[in-house]
Amino acid sequence: MLWLHIIQYSGFFMAQVTNALLVYLIWTKAEKLFGTYRHVMCTFALYSLVYAWIEVLTQPVMHIKGPIFIVIMDSPLKYQKWIGNDLTCLYCGSFALVISLLAAQFFYRYVAMCRSNFLQNIEGIKLTFIFIPCLVCFVLWFEFVYWGMSNTVEKQLYMREEIEAYYNEDSTKVSFIAPMYWSVGTNGEKIWKFWEIMSSVECVCIIAVCFSTILFCASNIYFTMKSASGHMSRKTLELNRQLFITLTFQTILPFVMMYSPVGLLIVLPLFEVYVGSIANFVGASLAVYPSLEPLIAMFCIKEFRKTVTCPSLRKVTPATVSYTTSSRAV
Template structure:
């Protein structure tokens, strides 16, 4: 959980550096750099590819977190195999997916003169930018010819299906681990005390929401936004909500546990109270110092 939380902060900074803008035009999904690097063709291209790969690492770490919970709850005898440096082995799949996703975006969604020309007018009309000077990547599914014929772009489609496979593997891992943990905790409720049952119920609720929310914020939205261009369904700038939802979930995830688990709420309440007392004392000290200064000046 600590690694996922730390990486979530890093992922946010990567997004700030890239400031990705998404747009769907006909059969093309466009992702542009809107930060200070938007006119840096080479660096901007690497940055936007790195941002996309960072998303893959984020969902991979989330799946890794669920796998570790599964080992702790359902296979405690195997927990010893994940001690020390061996713990880092469970992060290898995520690193592998990072490299694969980066390669898929780098090669399959590469900016070409043809994509520049197709995106030129819409980028000029909507963003008042020249596509030839702007750093962006694009996923294009169809080539339309003047005679009315169409050609499916298999290289771009390969990148699309590769990304879907990675998302499918990660979410399948989460679902498998979450269901195993859920039924394990359910089965153990019969032999629990009332207090333990209450804690178990809190953990089950936390598990349900931590499983459902990523599907709606990080998986289904990205899958849908990448699929719409196949059917030439244009949503324009509305596609940017996907990036917003993807970066929001890492911040929401710890709040779910704080909301459902009483012990976490109690600690949060104590910290809030201590901070309030600290600020009140500080305000009193400042007030006393101000009064002393006022009396001294008299």
């Protein structure tokens, strides 16, 4: 647990630095480059800052035993059940905002590239409309976790020895959320818990819908760029290419570090695969993720990369160019 918490705190501090830097780059360098799209980018970066705070306030510990996977709060608030269970649900709900905000970015680029005649419908204050589905996904995920994976006495008793043996915690006192897919009756038969299974299924469906939206928009953007390569200016085409690559890698990263591991946590208890405390590798991955996401934009977008890697060169270059032009004019 010491190493897990070191990773969680390190990920938190790194996320504050990298996301704050990205916000600065967006507001100082992206206005002329991206126009209104910079607001969408900035929203995602700001949310990554918030996500890091939620993660460090929760400091989740994860464990799988039999038909249950459990997310235990291990922060100083873990014994404050009036807020602990809700904060753990908020942590789980934050996964929905990450993927839905990525889908919103792809949707904006899709409209800008493939349906430019509709772009005016999401400009100015109307831009907030594309974030409404993101909030809906977040609220739904939070509710599925809150009602379908709630902290119950049955789960406390089932995990009591396991949690005490591995983490030296009392399951009746610590805050947690956990779906339990079935219980065992007096005759040894499985009693399936329909609502808890459906809560997990609905969370997976939210991920599937968002990824489907991303794939639809990404494929259309790619083919539009390919067909319009002869009609766009070289500068415009290059800028769109950079944004497309950035969004692509920003989608691959959470798929590898967040949604694939979380998907395994949801599925493995159905097959009674005993994972135990190894599930905390998922918690470590989730803690590091928000600090890495901004680095993709910083190094895939040329203007950001130049500012981060060689600011002194950027100050010298204009003077050199001016001097050379004047000399040739003479």
